[in-house]
Structures are given as C-alpha cells and as structure tokens.
Amino acid sequence: MYYSKTQYIQPNRPSSLKQTIKYPGPLDYRADFSVLAYFQAFTINSPNFIVTLTAYLCRNQQATMAVTDKIVARLIKAGKVYKTGDTTITALEATTVDLKAGELTLIIGPSGSGKTTLLSLFGCVIYPSYGEVWIDGLKVNDQQEKKLAKIRLEKIGFVFQKFNLIAPLTALENVMMPLQLQGIKTKEAVKRATDALVKVGMGDRLKNLANDLSGGQQQRVAIARALVTNPEMILCDEPTASLDIKSVAVVMNELRQLAKLGKAVAVVTHDTRLRPFADRTIYVMDGSVTDTPVEEEIPLH
Numbered sequence: 001m002y003y004s005k006t007q008y009i010q011p012n013r014p015s016s017l018k019q020t021i022k023y024p025g026p027l028d029y030r031a032d033f034s035v036l037a038y039f040q041a042f043t044i045n046s047p048n049f050i051v052t053l054t055a056y057l058c059r060n061q062q063a064t065m066a067v068t069d070k071i072v073a074r075l076i077k078a079g080k081v082y083k084t085g086d087t088t089i090t091a092l093e094a095t096t097v098d099l100k101a102g103e104l105t106l107i108i109g110p111s112g113s114g115k116t117t118l119l120s121l122f123g124c125v126i127y128p129s130y131g132e133v134w135i136d137g138l139k140v141n142d143q144q145e146k147k148l149a150k151i152r153l154e155k156i157g158f159v160f161q162k163f164n165l166i167a168p169l170t171a172l173e174n175v176m177m178p179l180q181l182q183g184i185k186t187k188e189a190v191k192r193a194t195d196a197l198v199k200v201g202m203g204d205r206l207k208n209l210a211n212d213l214s215g216g217q218q219q220r221v222a223i224a225r226a227l228v229t230n231p232e233m234i235l236c237d238e239p240t241a242s243l244d245i246k247s248v249a250v251v252m253n254e255l256r257q258l259a260k261l262g263k264a265v266a267v268v269t270h271d272t273r274l275r276p277f278a279d280r281t282i283y284v285m286d287g288s289v290t291d292t293p294v295e296e297e298i299p300l301h
C-alpha cells in the first residue's frame, strides 16, 4: 500500500511512527517525512528501522531534499490591475514566485504594497489580470469560479488577521465547518476537528465559544480550521497583527510546525520581527516583489 506524503501527515492518521521518530541532533527534518512516507510504501513498520532510516537520511540530506522541493503553487509573470472609474491601479506587477512544500515563506511589505493581492492570487480568490497562476499542476486562469471554490476548500487553508471564527459556535464546531462543507459525516468530522485542535494545543478548549477565547487562542483555533482538511497550502494574511507579543510566538511556532510537516505555508505581514520564523522571506514594495530587503531595512554602514 502506498501512502502519499499528504496522507502521512493527516492529523487523524493513527501513527506510531510519529512518536517513534527520534531525531539524533538538530537538523532540518522537512525532507525526511516525505521519504519516510515513501518507505512506508513497503510497509516497513518497525520503529527500529524507522529510527535507523531517519539517522541515515540525516546524513544524506541532499538526497532527501529533491523529494521535498515540491512546488505547490506558482505564479508566472502574474499580476493584478484594478480599474475603478477612470483610475487604474496596478496592485501587483508581473510576478514570478513559487511556494514550496515544507517551507514557511514570509511576505513582508508596507500597507498597500500588494501583499494581500499576492496572497489572493495564490489562494485562487482572484484571477490574475496577466500571467499565469498554477496550483498543484492546475492552471487557475482556465478554471471556472465553481472549480476555484473546490480548489480552495480542498487544497488551501486560510488564516486571517481577525480570525474570522463564527461567534455562536464552539471551537470544535468552527473547526468542523470545512469538513461539513466537504460532506464528511459528523462523527468523522468531530474526530478530525478534535485532532486538529489537539495539534495546536487547544484540545482542552473544544467546547468554548469563540468569543470566550483570547486572541492567541482564537488564532490557534483558526489554524486548526485551516489544517483540518489537510490542505497542501496554508495562506495567512497578517495572522499576528491582532495579537500580543507572547501569542505571536505561539502562533508563528504553530505555523512553522505545519511547514515542517510538509505544508507550503505563506505568511503576509508588515512586521519584520517575524523574519526569524521564516525559511524564506520575500519583499513587496509598490506592487513589485523581490527577495532583497526593502530599502529602510538595509543596514547603513
């Protein structure tokens, strides 16, 4: 039986494997999950073997990286122009950029620079005015609205600044929502939503109403909601902007953890303090994207 990488990291997949993996030292283990999943294809379930294999993979990082470098989303000279009356605003100039599995990409730029537009293109929320958007091998330009809604539901998890939880519902019910939209039966949805909430450290708050939770806790529930469908990509628009400094670290570490488990995670922010959490940082300035820090951040010598 073959377990794909995504199946392997499904939150509800009972796996003794996860508990048995002991990493021998500090390392970037993003790569190893996919390779381990691949080896599982041969139904090797012995914990000892897995530990040995992990140690082997650690020494052979190069070989493993090829497996993780999967491009989940790609913009090819894609951009967006808005026309209102006589005025034309170039929200995003032609941009070529990828989001990769296993990577937390930080998208930094000042207000109005085009960050949300960039994220909305990756999120299949808007069509590009020019260029191409590809999600998991599918060209978004050619798809109907209805198909885009399906892609969003199945392949993408969204996290917003204002959490966007449904107030009269409990944490558990909020997280069950995307599963119910997918037509998954209640019993299964409860199990998967519970697992997702446990994963973000909210397992003891299942029955709390959204409004009874602190900002940091609400955002963790929102992250659980984003990951419960096991999407390949998690897109976050200013997820820490409404949080106190302690919650910022908690939330960013949760997102980092998801990237380490193989998701492509993109975080839009205007806060340069989030850079230490990122595997890669790209900068947006006046609608144009670069991997060079914006001017005011370049240290003066």
Ligand SMILES: Nc1ncnc2c1ncn2[C@@H]1O[C@H](COP(=O)(O)OP(=O)(O)O)[C@@H](O)[C@H]1O
Residues within 6 Å of the ligand: 082, 083, 084, 089, 090, 091, 109, 110, 111, 112, 113, 114, 115, 116, 117, 118
């Ligand atoms: N739906 C829209 N209609 C018209 N202009 C828009 C629309 N969305 C964004 N813009 C404009 O595009 C530019 C970039 O916006 P946005 O991507 O939201 O920036 P950011 O998220 O970095 O603050 C801004 O000038 C904004 O006013």
Ligand SMILES: [Mg+2]
Residues within 6 Å of the ligand: 115, 116, 117, 237
């Ligand atoms: Mg924005």
